[in-house]
Amino acid sequence: MDPSPSPADAPLRDMLTLMLTSGVGPLTSRALLDQFGTPGAVLDAAVSELREVPGVGPKLADRIKHARADNDPDRELAECRRHGVALIPRGDDRYPSPLDEIPDPPALLYVKGSFEARDQIAIALVGSRRCTPYGIRTAERLATALARTGFTIVSGLARGIDAAAHRGALKAGGRTIAVLGNGLSGIYPSEHEELAAEIAAGRGAVVSELPMTQGPLAGLFPQRNRVISGLCLGVIVVEAAPRSGSLSTAHHAMEQNREVFAVPGPVDSLASRGCHRLIRDGARLVETVDDVLEELGPLVREVRPAPDEPAVRHPAELGLTDQERSLLGCLDDAPSGVDILIARTGLTASQVMATLSVLELKRMVKRLPGHQFVRA
Secondary structure, three states, rough: OOOOOOOOOOHHHHHHHOOOOOOOHHHHHHHHHHEEEEOHHHHOOOOOOOOOOOOOHHHHHHHOOOOHHOOOHHHHHHHHHHHEEEEEEOOOOOOOOHOOOOOOOOOOOEEEOOOOOHOOEEEEEEOOOOHHHHHHHHHHHHHHHHHHOOOOOOOOOOOOHHHHHHHHHHHOOOOOEEOOOOOOOOOOOOOHHHHHHHHHHHOOEEEEEEOOOOOOOOOHHHHHHHHHHHOEEEEEEOOOOOEEEEHHHHHHHOOOOOOEEEOOOHHHHHHHHHHHHHOOOOOOOOOOHHHHOOOOOOOEEEEEEOOOOOEEEEEOOOOOOOOHHHHHHHOOOOOOEHHHHHHOOOOOOOHHHHHHHHHHHHOOEEOOOOEEEEEE
């Protein structure tokens, strides 16, 4: 394949040029784009104009001014094509709408595989790399059950609980999304290359916000964790020691108004102390999939066939739940924001977002720019 870009790639090349600039992270890129409108306008701005943007000091302004000369977007595009990776900028129709609603969404997503509309009904399942056999069994069991009810399972492809979550979703014939803390030219850890390939081959997506050849660094994983929670309606933590990285995913979820769930373990297990702390601080205790469905609402159901037939899963489309009727009754032709709907219904933020996603999939609600909703 010819790696040279077409003229239609110009806005994407500008976005890549900007995002390849050292010091331009999610918050800074958002501030720059809010100020100048397009990546091209950012790159063409004068240093004095760039310095007016919050978070942009003299050194960063200088790097942005010289970004066209210093960065090579064509090489990055060629690397994407070589690995079958799609680039999805924020604002693209393919960009996941739940992720767009967090305070610091990625300006650009690298995606191997694809997103589907049903991935809006997603839940993260995360935990420790150094987990116990109990944690592995519990993670896989929960992921399998949730996937069978229609949830897309999101995790970080790490050793331990993350890998068990992805495998549980695949075992159920469901969808799963793996969010990496490194670029997609390589899979980390390397022993999960086959798992990542299975996910990308029609079973979900492998996702990163980092340049293709970026290697795994400890400081990048907390940043990655906000994407895991941002894609979801809630986060389940299965096992977490007091300093476990998975706790940062739970904290991001709280900041993003997502629900947080935690699985209890033995009282003398170090691997469960982080989960017990989350439960003490208000996280919903999870023993079975029903605990999750109770909190988020009956979003999907499992259609049970005759005993001699294989299981078939379908989204719940027959009628509306009380929660869906309540929310739909609060909508009309005038746009309403999420905060207004929370006040009108008395539901939590995560319940409102979950129910809106279901009603949107049922084509009963329409999403407008600025996270406004109207009755379709």
